[in-house]
Amino acid sequence: MKTLEPAMNIEEQIDNLKEIGLIIDDIEYAKSFLNDVSYFRLIKAYSLGLKPKNSDYYKGITFEEIVQLYLFNANFRQLLFAQIEKIEVNLRCRISNYFSIKYGVLGYKNADNFVNGIYYNDFVEDMEKEINRNSKAPFVKNFKTNYENGDIPFYALVELFSFGTLSKFYKNMKNTDKKAIASSFGIGYTYLESWIENIAFVRNICAHYGRVYNVNLSKTPILYKQYIADGISNLRVFATLLCMKHILKNDNHWKDFVDQIELLFEKYTSVKPKLMGFPNNWKELLLD
Numbered sequence: 001m002k003t004l005e006p007a008m009n010i011e012e013q014i015d016n017l018k019e020i021g022l023i024i025d026d027i028e029y030a031k032s033f034l035n036d037v038s039y040f041r042l043i044k045a046y047s048l049g050l051k052p053k054n055s056d057y058y059k060g061i062t063f064e065e066i067v068q069l070y071l072f073n074a075n076f077r078q079l080l081f082a083q084i085e086k087i088e089v090n091l092r093c094r095i096s097n098y099f100s101i102k103y104g105v106l107g108y109k110n111a112d113n114f115v116n117g118i119y120y121n122d123f124v125e126d127m128e129k130e131i132n133r134n135s136k137a138p139f140v141k142n143f144k145t146n147y148e149n150g151d152i153p154f155y156a157l158v159e160l161f162s163f164g165t166l167s168k169f170y171k172n173m174k175n176t177d178k179k180a181i182a183s184s185f186g187i188g189y190t191y192l193e194s195w196i197e198n199i200a201f202v203r204n205i206c207a208h209y210g211r212v213y214n215v216n217l218s219k220t221p222i223l224y225k226q227y228i229a230d231g232i233s234n235l236r237v238f239a240t241l242l243c244m245k246h247i248l249k250n251d252n253h254w255k256d257f258v259d260q261i262e263l264l265f266e267k268y269t270s271v272k273p274k275l276m277g278f279p280n281n282w283k284e285l286l287l288d
Helices: 010-019 027-036 039-046 063-103 117-133 138-146 154-160 163-171 175-183 189-207 225-229 237-247 254-267 282-287
Strands: none
Touching (some): 010 027, 010 039, 027 063, 063 154, 063 163, 063 175, 063 189, 063 237, 063 254, 117 154, 117 163, 138 154, 163 189, 175 189, 189 237, 237 282
């Protein structure tokens, strides 16, 4: 078993980085940055690929390069999160409209409207927790106080869903219902189910200020055969962007999003797009 290392103050952190070969030209800048972003968050995460494990940095690697990777990730993550928000709101709307009309505004209370009873029971428990947690929200309070049995209609309840809950709800819908939702996007339901799960996972990374640069995703999407034939890996975030492109194909601002990614690559020259799964023709693939 390994022994935990003692905490280091910022001066010790910098001395340690210099000892293992990191070039730090501006010590005061490094001190200031490490005072705002923890050593563990910055160095441990963004040194991947810049040094062998438990060894010194490759020759010529600078502190500024690591900062560039961190700042790129932060900016890219914010761009990505804004697009995911559109998908989340859009999907909530389509599921809510379809399900409420077909099964009624309280159709979610009937387990027969779903495929898996165990998943359904988990959903009911989660919703009870969310309703209690949001009991002071005006719309929740209104339905609980002024409507028969305090029931909340599905079109309102869905506003309490996290993206993860929304993904699980869709996954547990009947295939005919999943097909109806997916067809409104022009997508097969097996693809959409996989994509939503992947996008929800990436959304949580973004929401918790995590790293999407140079990282394998544990929730991977099923890709179209054409992308697999082109050598696109579903382990990296570029695959998520391809899925998002198909869901947001009618969004007038998608091209702006793609252009903003290109500007980030131009600004942060230390970034290697291939470490995010981007092929050379990435822009063409996202815009065709």
